[in-house]
Amino acid sequence: MTDTTARVLQLLGLLQSRTLWTAQELAGRLGVTTRSVRRDVERLRGLGYPVRASRGAGGGYQLGPGRALPPLLLDPEEAVAVAVCLRLAAGGTVAGVDEAAVRALAKLDQVLPPRLRAHVTAVQESTVAIEGFSAGVDPDTLLTLARACRDLEMVRFDYTDRAGQPSERRVEPYRLVALGRRWYLLAFDPDRADWRSFRLDRMARAQGRGWRFTPREAPDAAEYVQRSVQQAPYREVATVLVGMPAAELAERVPPTAGRVRAVDDTTSELVTGAMDLRWAAAHLAMLDAPVTVLDPPELRQVMADLGQALLRASASTSPRASTT
Structure with a gap:
């Protein structure tokens, strides 16, 4: 890493840590001239970071809305993976790092472009974590179901039950639940006229159907899945x-x-x-x-x-x- 690259990254960190900086404040923190600060700001803009500059009293540099990372730094699957780990840690399921995870989530939200932020939000709003979770998850399946939960979109998937019987399911997804070493989907199954929980590792070819549904009064997702896992079998x-x-x-x-x-x-x-x-x-x-x-x-x-x-x-x- 060159000195210039390291300085640009340091500048980005400063802009993320506070709403507004004057050129003189940034120059003092970076140990360079205000002219170098202006050049480094242009480098950040060239990388996709919308750095705003305002003149006059109270003016300075700040990151604008839709603060974007360069596309190569975080693709959708990576954004989902980071969001899932931070979401679980922020919820206290990873001892000792919950506060740090909250801060990291806030920073992640600041720098993600709108397209990736929508993916992350879908996972965060559609997931319930119960203490003890430690398993991996297929990002494509997780993302498909999280979007469907958020957008009230019906999904279909091939499913193999605990007896090994395959079936094709068409459901109204409600919430994703992380329990023990498994991920589950709580959904309403209109073909069976009842709520069901599905293990994600037993799913195949999950996809949205493009059909919206009207949300129903649903049971508590964590309680329902936990009860079905503990008692139903x-x-x-x-x-x-x-x-x-x-x-x-x-x-x-x-x-x-x-x-x-x-x-x-x-x-x-x-x-x-x-x-x-x-x-x-x-x-x-x-x-x-x-x-x-x-x-x-x-x-x-x-x-x-x-x-x-x-x-x-x-x-x-x-x-x-x-x-x-």
Whole structure:
């Protein structure tokens, strides 16, 4: 990087950090003459940055509306990728960087041209993040669905369900939800006259259909998807009280395994699913905390039977031990 290039980038950073700078202030910060500042401003304009200049008292240099990056620096997929990462971090899902991510999002919005800003806004407004998200996502699919959520446009895609059955779906998209290691779409399926959640990694050939739809009264996206992931695949759903603060319990129970709600400072409600109540009982026992079964009542007997089995196992003497 030449000294001139480094200085131009430094000038850009200064213009982004404050609304208005006089030529003398910029010259002092950059250690050059005001004539050099004028030349560097022209270089920025040549790269696509609309730097405005005003004369007289109170005048100076500032970045104008529609502040644009050179097209080669951020293509649409890169803009979407950056926006997704910053959006999740700004929401607190990446510990310790949420405030920095908010500032970075603000700077990104300042310098993106209108075309890319529309893409980024579509992702930000159409995404709900639930703690624990860490997966990648196909930018084309994400962008297609985010646009459709924003523009109220019907989409179609090929879909393979959890049983491996393929189908073609036509839906009204509502929100994108990041949960655990997966991305989901909450949408209304007019062919089935009901709301559905779809995993993005099970989609293929997602595309807008060009047909607008009238928005319906929708369920809470995060709650709906979380409930469908935690309960729908299982034959049994259990609701219990756990003698543990919600924050501590949430660290032990991932969002894909159960929904945690604080009852008070020392007690939490846990809703979880299982294919068999015996598996639910075993996992609850592993929490090593007081558990009160609310539903189903049969789980109480299953947990009692498990406790008796564990007591018998702990009291039994192995053949090797009896011969010593």
